[in-house]
Amino acid sequence: MTRIALTVNGSRCEADVEPRQLLVYFLRDQLGLKGTNVGCDTTSCGACTVLVDGESVKSCTVFAVQADGCEVTTVEGLAQGDELHPVQQAFHEQHALQCGYCTPGFVMATISLLKENPNPSEVEIRDGLEGNLCRCTGYHNIVKAVQAAARAGA
Ligand code: FES
Ligand code: FES
Incomplete structure (x- = not known):
C-alpha cells in the first residue's frame, strides 16, 4: 500500500x-x-x-x-448548496441528458473546455467533447447546453 x-x-x-x-x-x-x-x-x-x-x-x-x-x-464538488454550477444548470435547462449516465463526465469536460475556450463555436464544442460518448441524446442538446453555459459565463 x-x-x-x-x-x-x-x-x-x-x-x-x-x-x-x-x-x-x-x-x-x-x-x-x-x-x-x-x-x-x-x-x-x-x-x-x-x-x-x-x-x-x-x-x-x-x-x-x-x-x-x-x-x-x-x-459532487460543483454545486454550492442548492445552487447548481452554471454548467450543471445549463445541462438541466437545455435537457442535455436522458439516462444521465454520461452527464457527470460531460459536465466536467465542459468546465475544462470553457476554461480553455470561453466562447467556443459549435465545431469547437463538438471537437472539444469528442472524448465523451453519449448513447442517448444525439449530442444536439449537449451542444446547446455548452453554448448556454458559455453565455452564462461558466
Ligand atoms: S470509464 Fe473512463 S473513459 Fe470510459
Ligand atoms: S444521457 Fe444516456 S448516455 Fe448520455
Whole structure:
C-alpha cells in the first residue's frame, strides 16, 4: 500500500491505496463519490472524467497514486448548496441528458473546455467533447447546453 494525500472537492484527504488502484475506483469505492461513472474502463467513453488540478482527466486512465498532492474535483464538488454550477444548470435547462449516465463526465469536460475556450463555436464544442460518448441524446442538446453555459459565463 502507498500513502497518498490530496485535496478532493476542497477537502484534504489521506489514504492508503494499492499502487495499481485506478483513480476512478479510489473516488468511488474508497471515498464514496459515486457521481463519477465507469462506462468502459478503456479510456473510450469519458463517463469517468474529473478535474485534476483544473484539467479534465479520464479517471479510469490514471492511478490514484498519480493524484498524490493534486487537487481533484468531481461532479459532487460543483454545486454550492442548492445552487447548481452554471454548467450543471445549463445541462438541466437545455435537457442535455436522458439516462444521465454520461452527464457527470460531460459536465466536467465542459468546465475544462470553457476554461480553455470561453466562447467556443459549435465545431469547437463538438471537437472539444469528442472524448465523451453519449448513447442517448444525439449530442444536439449537449451542444446547446455548452453554448448556454458559455453565455452564462461558466
Ligand atoms: S470509464 Fe473512463 S473513459 Fe470510459
Ligand atoms: S444521457 Fe444516456 S448516455 Fe448520455
